[in-house]
Amino acid sequence: MNTKINNSNNQVIHSIGIIGSGNVAWHLAQAIHALPQLQIAWIYSRNQETLSELGTALNCEIVTSLPQQKVDLILICVNDDNIQAIVNQLPKDASIAYTSGVVTLNELSFQQSNFGVFYPLQTFTRKKDIALKDIPFLIEATNEAFTIQLEQLAKQLSSNVQRISSEQRKQLHVAAVFTNNFVNHLLYLAQQHLKQNKLDEHLLQPLLKETIAKVTELGPFQAQSGPARRNDLKTIETHKQQLEGIAKTIYSTISESIIKTYHS
């Protein structure tokens, strides 16, 4: 057993095939391409437009059919719903990892012995530069040797590489929805409230900046302030009267949650 692992450890990923040309592929491909010890052998995507753009940016071979030339790793960077269909088209002896934060290993059907997850926890925007080095890469694979290979690859891109299970990754993704999607929507509701009251939309930017600085420094439990934190029911009631529809419901529900956190 040890011998097998040690042998496998000696296998290092050099050549990579990338499947997908969306936001995640865009950033991972460029980061991999920038490392001299790694080589992108080909990039495949169904989207000809974004594929061509990415191929031009990297000056590497783009392909429009699968399977392709054998590589040390095929990295699947497609939407969650399309992963299975891609896996079905790949050779049984391929080493495969996918980048989803949601899809668990056991909900996929595959025959490859080297199969895993290579999940960069970040919101990626095409053509918006972002440093990968601080981004957590969450790794999981069907065997120890391949897990180590994926970790070694991730460590070349980031200083924050961790192993987590499929179940933990699913839970992490929910927390990421709160952190990214929901925070963003609250900021949208705040902006709409300013617009409705003919207030300058940029008024809240310094507050947002300091909110994040404070929560990062003190942690969210200590950083909490406001009427619900003080259990100031009078102000909460006044605020609710200033709101309507679903924004009012959100105000009530989050206030209730804050009160419960600090006053029960």
Added chain:
Amino acid sequence: MNTKINNSNNQVIHSIGIIGSGNVAWHLAQAIHALPQLQIAWIYSRNQETLSELGTALNCEIVTSLPQQKVDLILICVNDDNIQAIVNQLPKDASIAYTSGVVTLNELSFQQSNFGVFYPLQTFTRKKDIALKDIPFLIEATNEAFTIQLEQLAKQLSSNVQRISSEQRKQLHVAAVFTNNFVNHLLYLAQQHLKQNKLDEHLLQPLLKETIAKVTELGPFQAQSGPARRNDLKTIETHKQQLEGIAKTIYSTISESIIKTYHS
């Protein structure tokens, strides 16, 4: 009328008395103290401990009774609920401004002819340094001349000085609750979810940082992503099954609001 305004314009605030020694007083007093053309004549507070600390930090006179020596402006930096009681103790010929984001002019009873609002829109934390120069100062007063005086004072502290009405200030405060209090609480819920699943609490920090960078660059409408943005009801249902209690309710309500924003 013009003559009167012009005469009043010539009055510039030099000497200031500060009432309060909490977070707002702490930051405003230090910023005012740092300007050579302004002078803090005295600081009053019921809280002897924080008052003494602030007096020591500024090396200025602290007092424990009201009224005190006449100044160009008395700045009331106390909790919303205590403003009226303070106003009742001040001379009729005093020029007064208070720093609340919530209390409207017409809900206070006062006899002074120079009475107004000097509201710095920020979350202040005692002893946590913050640059005032980008912070919006929202100004309102009972007459034009005093409004101009307060504006001129604010412009010495910040490059973002705006006039808004009491009603707008109340609405702005609701939007500030979404931006600060509620964003902070979502981050608390995300952190709790990580803890409950034995995940590293710091995993989401790079995502938070990029979330804020993205929303600042693109605006919240464009920056929105995630299952609710895509109307991906399957993932939303899976996520809800991973949550319980009020966190689940918050997940449902905000998801519904996002779907309504983009798909109705």
